[in-house]
Each structure stands twice: as C-alpha cells, then as structure tokens.
Amino acid sequence: MTIAISERSFHAETRGVPGYSDVDFYDRLDATIADAASALSALQQRDGHILFELEADATIPSEYIFFNHFMDELDPALEAELGEYLRLIQSDKHDGWSLYYDGDFNISASVKAYFALKLIGEDADAPHMVRARNAILAHGGAETANVFTRYTLTLFGQVPWHAIPAMPIELMLMPRWFPVNIWKFAYWSRTVIAPLLLLAAMRPRASNPTGGSCREIFKNDPATITQWQTNPTGKLWGEFFLKLDRLLHPAERHIFPRLFTRKRAIKAAVDFIVPRLNGEDGLGAIFPAMAYSGMAFKALGYPKDHPYQVMVRQSVDKLVVDHRETRNDRPRYVQPCVSPIWDTALAGHALREAATEDSGKRIDHACEWLVGRQINDVKGDWAINAPDLEPGGWAFQYRNDYYPDVDDTAVVGMLLHRIDAEAHKPAIDRALVWIEGMQSKNGGWGAFDIDNNADFLNSIPFADHGALLDPPTADVTARCLGFLAQAGYASDHPIVARGIKFLKDEQEEDGSWFGRWGTNYIYGTWSVLCALNAVGEDMQAPYVRKAVDWLLACQREDGGWGEDGASYWKERRFETKESTASQTAWALLGLMAAGEVDHPSVERGVKHILATPRDGANWKEPWYTAVGFPRVFYLRYHGYSSYFPIWALSRFRNLKRGNSKQVVWGL
Numbered sequence: 001m002t003i004a005i006s007e008r009s010f011h012a013e014t015r016g017v018p019g020y021s022d023v024d025f026y027d028r029l030d031a032t033i034a035d036a037a038s039a040l041s042a043l044q045q046r047d048g049h050i051l052f053e054l055e056a057d058a059t060i061p062s063e064y065i066f067f068n069h070f071m072d073e074l075d076p077a078l079e080a081e082l083g084e085y086l087r088l089i090q091s092d093k094h095d096g097w098s099l100y101y102d103g104d105f106n107i108s109a110s111v112k113a114y115f116a117l118k119l120i121g122e123d124a125d126a127p128h129m130v131r132a133r134n135a136i137l138a139h140g141g142a143e144t145a146n147v148f149t150r151y152t153l154t155l156f157g158q159v160p161w162h163a164i165p166a167m168p169i170e171l172m173l174m175p176r177w178f179p180v181n182i183w184k185f186a187y188w189s190r191t192v193i194a195p196l197l198l199l200a201a202m203r204p205r206a207s208n209p210t211g212g213s214c215r216e217i218f219k220n221d222p223a224t225i226t227q228w229q230t231n232p233t234g235k236l237w238g239e240f241f242l243k244l245d246r247l248l249h250p251a252e253r254h255i256f257p258r259l260f261t262r263k264r265a266i267k268a269a270v271d272f273i274v275p276r277l278n279g280e281d282g283l284g285a286i287f288p289a290m291a292y293s294g295m296a297f298k299a300l301g302y303p304k305d306h307p308y309q310v311m312v313r314q315s316v317d318k319l320v321v322d323h324r325e326t327r328n329d330r331p332r333y334v335q336p337c338v339s340p341i342w343d344t345a346l347a348g349h350a351l352r353e354a355a356t357e358d359s360g361k362r363i364d365h366a367c368e369w370l371v372g373r374q375i376n377d378v379k380g381d382w383a384i385n386a387p388d389l390e391p392g393g394w395a396f397q398y399r400n401d402y403y404p405d406v407d408d409t410a411v412v413g414m415l416l417h418r419i420d421a422e423a424h425k426p427a428i429d430r431a432l433v434w435i436e437g438m439q440s441k442n443g444g445w446g447a448f449d450i451d452n453n454a455d456f457l458n459s460i461p462f463a464d465h466g467a468l469l470d471p472p473t474a475d476v477t478a479r480c481l482g483f484l485a486q487a488g489y490a491s492d493h494p495i496v497a498r499g500i501k502f503l504k505d506e507q508e509e510d511g512s513w514f515g516r517w518g519t520n521y522i523y524g525t526w527s528v529l530c531a532l533n534a535v536g537e538d539m540q541a542p543y544v545r546k547a548v549d550w551l552l553a554c555q556r557e558d559g560g561w562g563e564d565g566a567s568y569w570k571e572r573r574f575e576t577k578e579s580t581a582s583q584t585a586w587a588l589l590g591l592m593a594a595g596e597v598d599h600p601s602v603e604r605g606v607k608h609i610l611a612t613p614r615d616g617a618n619w620k621e622p623w624y625t626a627v628g629f630p631r632v633f634y635l636r637y638h639g640y641s642s643y644f645p646i647w648a649l650s651r652f653r654n655l656k657r658g659n660s661k662q663v664v665w666g667l
Contacts, residue, residue: 037354039616048369049344052639056336058097062116064334067291072207081331095131100565100624100634108149119212141219159222165461166248169201172268186470187448191284195292204299229461237459282315285397290315345411350643353650385450389437392430410483443498444472467629473516474506478531482666485534511546519625520567526590533593534666559608561587568630581619582640585648597655617642
C-alpha cells in the first residue's frame, strides 16, 4: 500500500510543532545540516578518526564484574559505578533487565545483572534486588538462563558442571572434513569457544573474593536438576545432539582427561588464541573473547604479570567508557567492543554529502587514517576457505587483523573511491579483489567468512543463542554490491549478477529485506535499494516497487519511521514504539535511491527529522537500532543518530537542488 498525502494536509499535520515553521523549511534544512555537520566534524580526533560509544545491555558490565572477581583483581570504585549503571537501566515495567531500551524482560540479562550486583556487595533485601529476584523467579528462575549465563554460574560454583553442554577440548583437533570443527563456526564463536573449551577442560573455580552467591534466584536446587540442555531449533538434529550430549558428559569426566589427546588439544587451543591476542585490542576485539581468554590463562597457571595476561587486562579495560570529565551524571559502563572504522567511514560519507566549508580537509584526513588501517599483510581466519586470496580488508575495531569484515571494507572502499579514486587506487584495488574473493557460493556475502552456513550446528545445545554462524545476508551483500558498482562493475559482471540474484531470492513476501546487522527490515530494505540503484537495476521493476511500497506503508503518523528490537521475532515483526531519526534516515535514503525524492512522504520524513530534538550532531534517540545477534544481543550505536540523519537531510537537499534526481553512489 502506498501512502500519499497532499501538501496542504502535510502542512496541517506539521503546523504547530515547537520551533518549526513551514515557511522557512529550506532555510531550516540548510541550517540544521550546517550546524549538525559542524558538530560532527568537531568530534574528529587529531589522527583523523571519529569514534562514538557502542552500548549493549546489562550483560557486558556484569561480565566485567565477573571477570574481576574470577581473576581476584577488584576495582571497587569502578565496580560501584557499574552497579549504579545496572540499577539505572533496570526496568520499571517488569523489574528485570532487557536486551535493549524499553524491551521485554530477559532472564539471562537479569540473572547476570542480579548476580553481578550481589558480587559487589548489594544487599539482597534492598528494594531493587527484591524486585529483580521476584521477576527472575516469576520467569522460571536462574536455571532457565542461556548457556553463556550458565557458564558464569558454573565458574562461580552456583551450578554443577553438567549444567553446561559437553564441549570436549578435543574439538580443537578436529580436521576440517569432520562435521563439527572450529572452522565451521563464525569468527565470534571461534574466539569465544577456544577459551571456553580450555575452561571446561580445566574446570577452575572463580576466586570470588567477596563470596557472592545467587542461589536465591533458583526455583529449584541446582544439584537436583538433571536436565539442563535444550534443543535450540526443535529440529531432528537437535534431538541427535541432545542424545550425544548425554553420552559426552560422562566421557568428558572419566575418559577424555585420560586420553593422550588432552594435552595436544589444550596446546592447540592455546596456539589458536595466542597469535590472535591482538595487543591492547584483545582476542577478536570483542569483550567476551577477551575476558574468557584471561580466565583460561589463569586456569592454566599464567601469573597476573605474564605478557598475555597484561594484554588481556589492557584490552578489557580499554572498553570502559569514562564520562567523569564530561558528564558527571552518567556512571561508567563497559562496551562490547569499539567501532572506529565503521564510525569514521560512515561519518565521512555523511560529511561528504553535507559538503560544509571545512569538510573536505577533514574527510581527507579521515581517509588517510583509514588507509593506514587497511589489513594488507595478515591472512586471517577467512583464508581457511580462500588460501590463495590476498588480504585487503578493514576490521570494525582499531585492530583486528585476523578478522576484517566485508561490510566495513565496502563502506570504507566506497568512501575512498568517492573522495579521490585515483589517489586511493592501490587501497581500493586491494579491497575490490578481497571483496570479490569473499563471495559465497550462493552469491551473497557473510560478514567475516565464506560459506559459513552449516545450519545444522545451530542445533547443538551450546547454540541456544542462535548465532553460531555467519551466513550470507542481504544487508552485507548489498554493501558489497554497492562498492563493486561504484567502482565500475556492470550489472552483467558474473559476481554482481550472482549478488543481485541472491538479493532477489532473499526478498520477503511483503517486499522488504531482513536486516541482520541493523534493526531491522527498514535497515535491510534501505541497504538493498541503494545497492540496486548503484548496479543499475530498473528501479521501476515490480520487485523494487514492492519494496518502495512497503517502506511507504511503514511510515508513521508523525512522518518518521521506527522499528522495535522485537521485530526479530517473526510474529512481532511489525512492532514499533516510536519513530527514530536514524531509522527515518534509512527509510529516506532507501526511497531516494529508488527515485522517490519528490514523493510527499519523503518530505514528511525530512520534516520529522528536523522536528526531532537535537543536541549538536546528536539527535535524541535512546532506542537500540542495531544487533549483534538477533533476539539475543542488541546494540546502540551512539553515532547512528548523528551521521545518518545528516546524511539523509543532505542527500535530500542535494537531489532537490541538483539537475538530476538520480543517486550515483553505492550508499
């Protein structure tokens, strides 16, 4: 259904918005772009990069506390602030903790937050703890938490070792032809599983210097529970793996430790981890892998001053966000990782579109920094499936040489090409070759690996988070196609043609595309429409118009677009709590890529962004509009409510004032 309204009715709807007048629409548009872009530029650091905060849920600050208390390396001042942060984000609606802002109760996040507060000395009879405990018990108790939560409870002696799935460390020795081996998992799974296998083999007990316990949030005595594991998918493979788990548990306890393979497997796990420790940026440059590696080293007897342990401590501490000098009202918290490559590249695109007086020099400086971060000399884990492919990608974080991703690489490549294709030709060419080589057999691209789609592995009990793999997705594929098209690849190029076919096959019945890394169908549909425009697809083709109609039908009464984290459950995919500036920007960019710059709904969306409260470069937006793992781990990119609205407003202005209404860039 296409939404169409008259200009008169639009003005009637928007008249009376505080501080807004339809008379000076374009003056306000220009002023907003100039002011917000100037504020965004001011965030650029001396070396050229831009970094925003990346916030998750209660689990990451909780896990930081667990790490400290496992290692017996307490930081009372910081942990007190983390406790304040956890209390701050506790829900007033359901008394527990959610996976994203204003979300539903989540048992695993709530168990972790409650136990972390207990470890730092919170009184179990304090009102907020009573509320949380009652909510946890009402939702089945701590015994119903997910596998990763049960690992923590096991390490702290709250549940027995058979509460976690049997994962013999001999998995590290399995060859690539074996159905289950370390290389079949996604990068994030690989870097977390390797240290977890060490912990499961060594079975250490956390130091727990405060003696914290959380037995009161179990409905049943953990010692009496015999069935902990579940079939994550409900498929036959899941039943097979449940039976296998029952066999492996006694074998893991009585047989595997006596085998000659045990020492070799432990060595293999250490040999996997050590080259990937990644200095102060940490194993995989993601918090869980970093923390588990430190715990594993401790279990193996490495002292605190060992270089590996020093690196681990530096890496986890680097993720602490410190507001004490700038915002005294906000306690410190811990990020799951950092996003400087992603932030710098996307901010560069927005500033290029805004074209303010000093944006040229600033973007050049950003490009210089980005070129220096290209990974040209390390063949990471991706090379397991492409041994002859030369490196040339970018990571998401400052350093993560073993794990570049095609999404960042495509966005950086498009920026370099857009700013000065000739000057940056060597970097662009390397990136293009790498992107070509990372295409999966089905024509799509996963984020970090090729053909990482052994779906049966999502049925193992360990995979109850449903994100063990990194299969090709529409949003990542769209970005890769956009880069290739912008660099001159025609639509009949075999790689591009296969990618287009993949996108057509992935389109939902209602015309939208799923957003794996952003929330959700708005993100996916924006990404694909931009790619289709870039590769020269007929934007009047029926399947494209179906996507356009879907976006138009999703516009809310206030003129904006919004999509809730609950949309990752198919039965809840249309839930929306509020319009957001970032999601409105995606919808606008998608519609303009489809040639709809003059559609009344586009102007309504622009006016919605202009009317949304803003502080400098930051549109006010507490909502989480991205994901790490759908239904399990959500993200709030603080930069999304800055560079995407600037980008959309600027593109609207530029297309309205230009001689052509055609978007020529891959994003």
